[in-house]
Amino acid sequence: MNGTTITAPTIEYALLSPMLIVFGAAIIGVLVEAFAPRYLRKSIQMPLTLLALLGAFVTTVLAASNGLPTTAAAMGAVAVDGPSLFIWGIILILAFISALLINDDEQFVAQAAAVPGSVDEEEAVRSGFAQTEVYPLLLFAVGGMLLFPASNDLLVMFVALEVMSLPLYLLCGLARRRRLLSQEASVKYFLLGAFSSAFFLYGMALLYGYAGSVDLKAISAALGSVSGQDTLLFVGVAMLAVGLLFKIGAAPFQAWKPDVYQGAPTAVTALMASTVLVAAFGALLRVFWVALGNLDWDWRPLMWGVAILTMIVGAVLAITQTDIKRMLAYSSIAHAGFLLTGVIATGTAEQNSSALSAILFYLAAYGFTTVGAFAVVTMVRDAGGEAGHLSRWAGLGKRAPVLAGIFAFFLLAFAGIPLTSGFFGKYAVFTAAVGGGALPLVVVGVVSSAIAAFFYVRVIVLMFFNEPAADGPTIAAPSVGTSAVVALAAAATVVLGVFPQPVLTLADQAASALFIR
Amino acid sequence: MPWLSTLMAVPVVGAVGVSLVKSDKLAKQLALAVSLVVLALTGVMAARFDPALGASKETRFQFAEVYDWIPRFGVHYGVGVDGIALVLIALSAILVPIVILASWHDADGTGAAAPPKRSVKTYFALLLVLEAMMIGVFAATDVFLFYVFFEAMLIPMYFMIGSYGGAQRSYAAVKFLLYSLFGGLLMLVAVIALYVIAEKNTFMFPELIGVIQDPTTQKWLFLGFFIAFAVKAPLWPFHTWLPDAAAQAPAGAAVLLVGVLDKVGTYGMLRFCLELFPDAAKFFTPLVIVLSVIGIVYGAIVAIGQTDMKRLIAYTSISHFGFIALGVFAMTTDAGAGATLYMVNHGFSTGALFLIAGFLIYRRGSSQIADYGGVQKVAPLLAGTFLIAGLSGLSLPGLSTFVSEFMVLLGTYERYVVPAVIATTGVILAAVYILWMYQRTMNGPTAEAVKGLPDLNIRERWVVGPLIAVIIALGFFPKPALDIINPAVDHTLSNVHIDNVHVNPAVAEKKGAGQ
Structure with missing residues (x-):
């Protein structure tokens, strides 16, 4: 024992500062909840959250402008590389926008612990309780999202997964209206999420058995040296894949998405639909490209199947939906399928970087449009809250032409009509997939795009070509926050659709060196 | 001066202006003014166009x-434009002001059928946006831009x-x-x-010509492009959307849909399918010719059976698109030039038919042929111009469509005798559907509901007058248009490596004598 000194780990604080800022602010937020008087909480929490996200974004940009690091930070646990920084940037912007939505109005339950319809609840409403824990929960979730795609070993990734997911399970159950639906969504999400986490954990354990390490680089190295343990490897990979595919909502692990999206408060849905998808794709790419990159001949056929199934399930089931949020959930499933075609498009380093850049661009484009679409959903209201049922949207184009026009524009972007961001996202991913020899997959993608177009167009038909119902929903006068979200999302959808080159260049630079190991 | 960008920018700016003005009347006037400016600019551009430059590879696309x-x-x-694109841009530029004038009351909720009042400004703004895109699609020399x-x-x-x-509009x-x-x-x-x-890292069309050599690849890519164009044009059996869309669209929109938008399909075949994938085009020629001939005869026969005027005109168009595709894939200069001219002529003659039918429907509130009869007695001018437009549709010599249809048939006959002969029956069937429709609506005893139907007013005369004038002018003197088209078609076919484009060189002279 003599002479052994414990060396302190080297931590690149500057590089990790975005995460540190977000987590730090989250902890301060918890303290505010504990010590600040109720009437002050919201006016502290909201600026704190926005500032933290903004600060994290600024430090991300600074880190990126200092040149991309070539080795993993924090003793090889966290890989802050080009893709990570790009993903961080997207997540932070999208989270910022979603936070504006959360701020917007009384979407959240007064007191989550009160039983729906009970005296307790009435009392909580009457005394004007407000659930300001939402803000620290959001920050914890965002912190987890930042760590998730950047984790360079499976253990850190699992921690990140949980840090990201647990606050989200809670947030889902906080809707002020239709509380039972919201709580049901929360429980479903929690149970299924716990299952998938267990799969992830088990897969990780098996891979550890195979490679003797949970480090992504070490697993990659083990692929070449360890032999005779293929069962461990393949079962482990499959279980890991289940955990990750669950988070992106790929079929056949998509069942939670519509229920959760529908039940959660719409602002939270906006956050989940955009940022979680981004983070989960980052993690999926890192695991499959870095750790299992040399195994791609083995996992690619499976991924083909998952991608095809996801695209078709998303597109076909969306047709039968009658609730706008469920429809957007299935649309999100279909989009996850389109993104998967890019994950499969591996090959030479050049091919990989072009596929990666395409995925990054797609995630940015899709994230903005999604937040915008859900922001519009929050504004169309009935007596009992948001008017979710599609039939209530009939004739919206006549009652609120501008709002309906913007929503139609978002839908066209989802459908991938040229001159919207969605088109170039799809185009980039499909081009990468063709370059990677996945032409049949692209044909399936195109066919399901055509199917998907049908239900997007159906909503436009409802809004513009049908006469409004006499007792139609009211359009809530949007707060500054909501208007800003819609305007920002619309502007991003236009700019990325007409002049995508700057963001493409950025994505190219981020993807040029691929993931560091 | 960036002519083509200006041509696109003017209507876009106009559309923004139209959507911002306060009164509906001002919006209409502004839209008309903008479209006339575009027309004037197109005229100047066309005058500066030099067809002779079309022969050289470097100067093929002007402006x-x-x-x-x-x-x-x-x-x-x-x-950039060559002769083919130029005449189609000119077609769009001429049709849009006419359509705007014809659509004056389409959106404001007047008319016998009492349609609901809708946003007038939006309608005219959309028309102008569409005009910019129509010009853009023909002018694009980048394949990706074309696709966009x-x-x-x-x-x-x-x-x-x-x-x-109309009533079924959202379905359509x-x-x-x-x-x-x-x-x-x-x-x-x-x-x-x-x-x-x-692997050229470019989408510029001139640089992509002749790049794809592998025959199998060519065939697949050809099919990808061709099916899109065949749906657009539309060719049989991809046509079923057209009658619904054209019948339900307001008359003005129907004119632009059938007159210009569908031409993008046949234009695309001529420009992209033939030049980018010449071997595949030759391989699939028999198939396309069969589809075209079926379309010609099928469209004409189904048109005869229609009871709705707009549907009838839509089906005649399916027949005509068969002729155009036939001309494109016959791959002779005569047929190619004829097909291009046909695209233009069809735009004018079918446009006139749709618009005049639209005037009738506005007055009477029904598009059913059975609801009319003897209109000629109460509205002679309306009936007379309808007849001229119809006769142009059935290719009466002296009216514009005759020249192009004749060229297509002649050019096809040079290579494919049997299809040309079968296609000729389309001409006879055309006489049946047009004249029978005319007879049922315009002749005979005046129907009760039609009595007191007003004749064309000043505005409507300004709509119909220019169209009839163009139809007659191009019927008697198509040379200026052909002079622009011919070098461009020659260039196109030379890229397809068709050596004997002039199978029968004497034809050119005969054609001249025929006028």
């Missing part, structure tokens, strides 16, 4: 502008049909959009594959 748009994908903002316009132009038309059309609009979108997405796969396989 060319090329800027990088998305270097990452090799996409350029590349525009090809898809994006669906959206304004979709809203024009869906918001301003969705059917139109989904058919076109499906074709377009197949084309997207081919566009992506073209880019990846060509």
Whole structure:
């Protein structure tokens, strides 16, 4: 024992500062909840959250402008590389926008612990309780999202997964209206999420058995040296894949998405639909490209199947939906399928970087449009809250032409009509997939795009070509926050659709060196 | 001066202006003024166009502008026109002011059928946006830019049909959009594959000619493009959306849909299918010719059976598109030039038919042929111009369509005798459907509901007058148009490596004598 000194780990604080800022602010937020008087909480929490996200974004940009690091930070646990920084940037912007939505109005339950319809609840409403824990929960979730795609070993990734997911399970159950639906969504999400986490954990354990390490680089190295343990490897990979595919909502692990999206408060849905998808794709790419990159001949056929199934399930089931949020959930499933075609498009380093850049661009484009679409959903209201049922949207184009026009524009972007961001996202991913020899997959993608177009167009038909119902929903006068979200999302959808080159260049630079190991 | 960019920018700026002005009347006037400015600019541009330059590879596309748009994908903002594109742009520029004038009351809720009042400004703004896109799609010399316009132009038309059309409008609009979108997405796969396989890192059309050599690849890519164009044009059996869309669209939108938008399909075949994939085009020629001939005869026979005027005119168009596709794939100069001229002539004659039928429907509130009779007695001018437009549709010598149809048949006969002979029956059937419709609506005893129907007013005369004038002018003196078209078609066919384009050199003289 003599002479052994414990060396302190080297931590690149500057590089990790975005995460540190977000987590730090989250902890301060918890303290505010504990010590600040109720009437002050919201006016502290909201600026704190926005500032933290903004600060994290600024430090991300600074880190990126200092040149991309070539080795993993924090003793090889966290890989802050080009893709990570790009993903961080997207997540932070999208989270910022979603936070504006959360701020917007009384979407959240007064007191989550009160039983729906009970005296307790009435009392909580009457005394004007407000659930300001939402803000620290959001920050914890965002912190987890930042760590998730950047984790360079499976253990850190699992921690990140949980840090990201647990606050989200809670947030889902906080809707002020239709509380039972919201709580049901929360429980479903929690149970299924716990299952998938267990799969992830088990897969990780098996891979550890195979490679003797949970480090992504070490697993990659083990692929070449360890032999005779293929069962461990393949079962482990499959279980890991289940955990990750669950988070992106790929079929056949998509069942939670519509229920959760529908039940959660719409602002939270906006956050989940955009940022979680981004983070989960980052993690999926890192695991499959870095750790299992040399195994791609083995996992690619499976991924083909998952991608095809996801695209078709998303597109076909969306047709039968009658609730706008469920429809957007299935649309999100279909989009996850389109993104998967890019994950499969591996090959030479050049091919990989072009596929990666395409995925990054797609995630940015899709994230903005999604937040915008859900922001519009929050504004169309009935007596009992948001008017979710599609039939209530009939004739919206006549009652609120501008709002309906913007929503139609978002839908066209989802459908991938040229001159919207969605088109170039799809185009980039499909081009990468063709370059990677996945032409049949692209044909399936195109066919399901055509199917998907049908239900997007159906909503436009409802809004513009049908006469409004006499007792139609009211359009809530949007707060500054909501208007800003819609305007920002619309502007991003236009700019990325007409002049995508700057963001493409950025994505190219981020993807040029691929993931560091 | 960047002529083509100006031509696109003016209507876009105009559309913004139209949507901002306060009164509906001002919006209409502004829209008309903007479209007339575009027409004037197009006229000046056409006058400065030099057909002789079309022979050389470097100067093939005139008024060319090329800027990088998305270097990452090799996409350029590349525009330029050869003779084929120029006449189609001219067609669009002439039709739009006429359509605006004809649509004066389409959106404001007047008319016998008492349609609901709708946003007038939006309608005219959409028309102008559509005009910019129509010019863009013909002017694009970058395959990707072409695709962008090809898809994006669906959206304004979709809203024009869906918001301003007849009773079945939303069904028709969705059917139109989904058919076109499906074709377009197949084309997207081919566009992506073209880019990846060509490995030129550019989408500029001139640089992609002759790059794809492998015959199998050519065939697949050809199919991707061709099916999209065949849905658009539409060729049999991809045609079923057209009668619905054209019948439900307001008359003005129907004119632009059938007159210009559908021409993008046949234009695309001539420009992209033939030049980018020459061997595949030759391989598939028999198939396309069979489809075209079926379309010619089928469209004509089904047209005879229609009871709805707009549907009838839509089916005649399916027959005519068969002729155009036949001309494109016959791959002789005569047939190619004839097909191009046909695209223009069909735009005018069918446009006139749709618009005059639209005037009738506005007065009477029904598009059913059975609801009319003896209109000629109460509205002689309306009936007379309808007859002229109809006769042009059935290719009466002296009216414009005759020249082009004759050239197509002649050019096809040089290579494919049997299809040409069968296609000729389309001419006879045309006489049946047009004259029978005329007889049922305009002749005979005046129907009770038709009595007191007013004749064309001043505005409507200004709509019909120019159209009839163009139809007659191009019927007697098509030379200026052919002079512009011929070098461009020659150039196109030379890229397809057709050596004996002039199978029968004497034809040119005979044709001249025939006029």
